[in-house]
Amino acid sequence: MSEHWAVITDEAPTLKTLHEYALRFCVEELFLNSKSGAFELEDSRIRNPKSLERLYLIAALALLYSTTQGMAVQIAGLRSIVDPHWNRGLSYLKIGLRWLRGVINKGRILLAPIPLLSQDPKSCFASNKARQDYDRRICFSRIYSFKCWV
Numbered sequence: 117m118s119e120h121w122a123v124i125t126d127e128a129p130t131l132k133t134l135h136e137y138a139l140r141f142c143v144e145e146l147f148l149n150s151k152s153g154a155f156e157l158e159d160s161r162i163r164n165p166k167s168l169e170r171l172y173l174i175a176a177l178a179l180l181y182s183t184t185q186g187m188a189v190q191i192a193g194l195r196s197i198v199d200p201h202w203n204r205g206l207s208y209l210k211i212g213l214r215w216l217r218g219v220i221n222k223g224r225i226l227l228a229p230i231p232l233l234s235q236d237p238k239s240c241f242a243s244n245k246a247r248q249d250y251d252r253r254i255c256f257s258r259i260y261s262f263k264c265w266v
Contacts (some may be wrong), residue, residue: 122243123137125137132189137245155175155178155179156222157171157172157175177205179209180232181212181229182212182213182216183207183208183209183212183232184212184216184230184231184232185211185212185216185226185227185229186207186208186209186210186211186212186215187208187212187215187230187232187233188212188227188228188229188230188257189211189212189215189227190204190208190211191230192232194215196212197216198211198214199214205253215227232253
């Protein structure tokens with residue numbers, strides 16, 4: 117499937133610049149998790165700036181702790197208990213949240229948090245289609261550059 121992008125930037129229109137924009141899309145799941153996928157912050161209906169700031173701080177700490185818990189589950193070889201995929205199909209955040217639910221509801225042990233991994237040992241794909249999409253990755257065939265003088 118071919119997609120057209122319009123990238124507006126003050127950087128030079130090079131493949132490196134476009135690749136950096138493409139990498140940004142890889143972190144979109146993080147934003148999805150923090151907004152609606154895991155914490156549903158938009159449903160809080162809080163509008164007071166100070167209260168929102170505190171809520172986002174708590175959510176950020178919960179996101180960090182849950183992610184490190186998910187990584188600890190993976191490293192301990194316990195992932196298949198909370199992730200039904202043959203290979204890892206859930207983010208470390210979701211693995212961690214499922215594990216923590218089990219700590220509360222099923223008496224699982226709370227694992228010692230680990231430092232964030234600097235490099236993911238194995239990519240996460242929820243389906244074969246997701247893996248194929250990743251394998252096809254973003255490929256630029258043409259770059260058009262327009263300059264606007266202000």
